[in-house]
Amino acid sequence: MTPARLQTIEEIFHAALDQEPDQVGAFLDTACEGDEVLRRKVEALLASHQRAGSFIETSAAGIATRIIENGQADLLVGQTIGHYKISKRIGTGGMGEVYLATDMTAGRKAALKLLPTRFTGDAERLKRFQQEARAVVGLNHPNILTVYEIGEDHSTHYIASELIEGETLRQRLMRGRMELSEAVDVAIQVASALAAAHETGIVHRDIKPENIMLRPDGYVKVLDFGIAKLAESGSRRGYGGRGQKR
Amino acid sequence: MTQLLADWSHGDDAALAELTPLVYEELRRLAHHFMEGQRPEHTLQTTALVNEAYLRLADQTHPSFTNRSHFFAVAAQAMRQILVNYAKASQSQKRGGGALKVELDEAALISPEQTTEILDVHEALERLATLDSRKAHVVELKYFGGLNHDEIAEVLKISTVTVRRDWVFAKAWLYTMNCITRPDRNDEARMTNGNQAEAMNR
Numbered sequence A: 001m002t003p004a005r006l007q008t009i010e011e012i013f014h015a016a017l018d019q020e021p022d023q024v025g026a027f028l029d030t031a032c033e034g035d036e037v038l039r040r041k042v043e044a045l046l047a048s049h050q051r052a053g054s055f056i057e058t059s060a061a062g063i064a065t066r067i068i069e070n071g072q073a074d075l076l077v078g079q080t081i082g083h084y085k086i087s088k089r090i091g092t093g094g095m096g097e098v099y100l101a102t103d104m105t106a107g108r109k110a111a112l113k114l115l116p117t118r119f120t121g122d123a124e125r126l127k128r129f130q131q132e133a134r135a136v137v138g139l140n141h142p143n144i145l146t147v148y149e150i151g152e153d154h155s156t157h158y159i160a161s162e163l164i165e166g167e168t169l170r171q172r173l174m175r176g177r178m179e180l181s182e183a184v185d186v187a188i189q190v191a192s193a194l195a196a197a198h199e200t201g202i203v204h205r206d207i208k209p210e211n212i213m214l215r216p217d218g219y220v221k222v223l224d225f226g227i228a229k230l231a232e233s234g235s236r237r238g239y240g241g242r243g244q245k246r
Numbered sequence B: 001m002t003q004l005l006a007d008w009s010h011g012d013d014a015a016l017a018e019l020t021p022l023v024y025e026e027l028r029r030l031a032h033h034f035m036e037g038q039r040p041e042h043t044l045q046t047t048a049l050v051n052e053a054y055l056r057l058a059d060q061t062h063p064s065f066t067n068r069s070h071f072f073a074v075a076a077q078a079m080r081q082i083l084v085n086y087a088k089a090s091q092s093q094k095r096g097g098g099a100l101k102v103e104l105d106e107a108a109l110i111s112p113e114q115t116t117e118i119l120d121v122h123e124a125l126e127r128l129a130t131l132d133s134r135k136a137h138v139v140e141l142k143y144f145g146g147l148n149h150d151e152i153a154e155v156l157k158i159s160t161v162t163v164r165r166d167w168v169f170a171k172a173w174l175y176t177m178n179c180i181t182r183p184d185r186n187d188e189a190r191m192t193n194g195n196q197a198e199a200m201n202r
Helices: A003-017 A022-034 A036-051 A061-069 A121-136 A169-175 A178-197 B002-009 B013-037 B046-061 B067-097 B101-108 B112-131 B135-142 B150-156 B158-183 B188-201
Strands: A084-093 A096-102 A108-117 A147-153 A156-161 A213-214 A221-224
Touching: A003 A022, A003 A036, A003 A147, A003 B046, A003 B158, A022 A036, A022 A221, A022 B067, A036 B158, A061 B135, A061 B150, A084 A108, A121 A147, A178 A213, A178 A221, B046 B067, B067 B112, B067 B135, B067 B150, B112 B135, B112 B158, B135 B150, B135 B158, B150 B158
Parallel strands: none
Antiparallel strands: A084 A096, A096 A108, A108 A156, A147 A156, A213 A221
């Protein structure tokens, strides 16, 4: 099938629709000039035209809107951002969406957090965030999520970090009470992470169960250092932020 | 933003690909915003949503930005991608089962029939685009983008009569393709159409 062929088919199709029903056969005899394949194609389309009924007449846009509303849209799956190929979404939060991605340069899996444009639209705020984020990249501590890279691709800002298997402290708490010893162990590891960060002048600003990951091997990892700064409203808050004592 | 849209009007598909995530995020931001302020039973009107998204992005980036048509085209493409990704995920979860399946079934945003239709139309449209890209655009704007014939005419700079003719033909063409690729779904049509439809593939 070629574009020219389709055009011929279409012309005969529309002309046939203008004929009286009992004249269509005779019309096709003339119009198709003995080309049986052409004639069968036009006849197939005319039959489909009769039968299609409500086929695709209801737009799927309403479904798209509901998917968007529910935050279930995975537009980025399969796309490449920077040198990361996105496989699937693994989390959504106020600070952006987290995707499972493959670092095509290093050949390893990574977690890619994409910052919403409403946070990155403010140049001043973005600059402060980037300064702090670069400092976080330098943090090296077993209880702090290792950040590989802070990057930008066509105004999409992203943070690539190590991929952690396990659950958040929030998910753990939803499952049921923690033993005292378990809770103390988590608290010690979190405190250790925060102490190391404070040593280098970095304040987390948003410590909460959602930002604490528990690995199956017992390691606790604190996520999202400094990102809270980006979400603050335009009015400058004092350093130390909400809920964080210095 | 404006430059991206200008590039697209010159047929730069890469620019369109860059624009899509921006449009998508704006759509989602708005959807969230509306949902928070509205009663739960409130349903968003797609065209109103896209319009609002356009006004916001246009206003933010460039006051003299007038290219509403292209914005709708990009939005339709973004929605197509959202639907196809969702439909594919839904299908693979139906096959795979497991914990995620429950989550998806609870949401029930899309029936199995809709899933199949969306994927069929998407695939057939890719073929139609190689033969007649304007018709493929008409279907994309109407089926995936939710635009009416007048709006499509404005976006594609063609008459409403042409939109209608393109739609009638494209619908018959897609329906025929559907009967070929999924004969099980439409036995009656296959009985009548079968051999004739086979000829379409040649």
